[in-house]
Amino acid sequence: MTHDVAKQVRGYLMVFGTLLVLTLVTVGVSYLDLPEFETVIVALIIATTKATLVAMFFMHLKGERPMVTWPLALTAFLFVALLGSLLVSESDHLFGARFQDSFQSIKD
Amino acid sequence: MQIPYTTEVRPDTGLTNPKLGVWLFLASEVMLFGSLFSSYALLRTGAPSWPDQASIVSVPLATFNTIVLIASSVTMVMAWASLKGHSLPKFRLYMGLTLLCGAIFLVVKTIEYSDKFSHHLYPATNNFLGLYFTMTGLHAIHVIAGMIVNAYFLGPGTKMWTTDPERFTNRIEVAGIYWHFVDVVWIFLFPVLYLL
Numbered sequence: 001m002t003h004d005v006a007k008q009v010r011g012y013l014m015v016f017g018t019l020l021v022l023t024l025v026t027v028g029v030s031y032l033d034l035p036e037f038e039t040v041i042v043a044l045i046i047a048t049t050k051a052t053l054v055a056m057f058f059m060h061l062k063g064e065r066p067m068v069t070w071p072l073a074l075t076a077f078l079f080v081a082l083l084g085s086l087l088v089s090e091s092d093h094l095f096g097a098r099f100q101d102s103f104q105s106i107k108d
Numbered sequence: 109m110q111i112p113y114t115t116e117v118r119p120d121t122g123l124t125n126p127k128l129g130v131w132l133f134l135a136s137e138v139m140l141f142g143s144l145f146s147s148y149a150l151l152r153t154g155a156p157s158w159p160d161q162a163s164i165v166s167v168p169l170a171t172f173n174t175i176v177l178i179a180s181s182v183t184m185v186m187a188w189a190s191l192k193g194h195s196l197p198k199f200r201l202y203m204g205l206t207l208l209c210g211a212i213f214l215v216v217k218t219i220e221y222s223d224k225f226s227h228h229l230y231p232a233t234n235n236f237l238g239l240y241f242t243m244t245g246l247h248a249i250h251v252i253a254g255m256i257v258n259a260y261f262l263g264p265g266t267k268m269w270t271t272d273p274e275r276f277t278n279r280i281e282v283a284g285i286y287w288h289f290v291d292v293v294w295i296f297l298f299p300v301l302y303l304l
Contacts, residue, residue, distance in 0.1 A: 005189050005192050005193040006193075008189055008192075009186065009189055012182055012185050012186065012189070013182070015182075016178065016179070016182045019178045020175060020178065023171065023174050023175060023178065023298075024171075026298075026299055026303060027167065027171050027303065030162070030167070030299075030303035030304075039303075039304060040304055043299035043300075043303055043304055044299070046299070047295050047296050047298070047299050047300075050295045051292045051295050051296065054181060054288050054291055054292050054295065055288070055292065057185075058181050058182075058184075058185045058284070058288045058291075059284075059285045059288045059289070060281070060285075065121070065122040065123050066122070067121045067122055067123050067128060068123065068127070068128070068131045071131065071132060071135050072131065072135060074135075075135040075138045075139065076138075078139065079138060079139065079142040079146075082139070082142060082143065082146055083142070083145070083146045083149060086146050086149075086150050087149065087150060087153070090150060090153075090154055
């Protein structure tokens with residue numbers, strides 16, 4: 001039992017070190033002045049990696065029961081659906097684009 | 109009435125009731141914060157122009173706070189591991205450090221807020237600041253809530269360690285799962301509000 005705890009603690013400290021490195025990397029990358037799209041992608045990949053590490057090891061999600069993982073998977077799906085449907089519904093004017101009325105030429 | 113399945117696993121779910129409860133609560137929290145992240149994405153992508161965030165907010169202070177919150181997650185999980193190793197003094201030490209990290213985080217947040225106010229930057233100033241104050245404010249409320257729960261377990265709640273150590277250990281695990289979630293939210297808030 002005590003041996004297992006010591007092993008677990010070593011694992012937690014390794015995760016801690018990785019999280020610190022990733023934090024510094026994401027700050028460092030933000031100073032590189034990459035194009036906007038690349039900046040967003042890199043920042044989100046690093047954030048997702050960090051969040052996954054916390055969830056898997058600190059929240060003990062690794063090896064957790066299906067009764068936890070399934071509701072979480074459903075939540076993730078609903079969140080993506082929420083974000084996606086909102087963005088799609090507004091897609092006519094996102095990213096500064098202003099699409100013209102497709103029937104403009106007929107109306108003229 | 110005694111709450112059932114606090115230490116033994118419920119056969120049909122394969123979990124203790126508190127653990128299933130906290131995860132279902134966190135699923136609802138994902139949607140709460142998710143709606144705000146969605147609002148951010150929608151308002152920012154739909155805006156003709158967006159302020160340079162890094163020139164309004166303080167990246168060094170937020171980086172420091174990120175490290176503090178990650179450290180608090182480590183001390184929280186160490187507090188739980190200490191109980192697994194049957195050491196109450198170690199638990200007290202790590203839980204105390206978790207509370208200290210939470211307090212440092214809130215102090216830095218207060219410094220950031222008062223700096224904004226002193227420059228006449230308010231939630232109504234622009235969409236970015238509206239989102240910044242709403243999202244970090246809601247997150248700070250979650251930090252405070254977690255600190256109240258953790259303070260209870262460090263103070264009067266510790267009594268359970270003598271009467272029902274296994275149940276107390278589970279309580280710390282469940283409180284930890286919530287605390288780590290608050291950390292996860294910040295892990296996304298940090299790049300979105302400070303670095304992008």
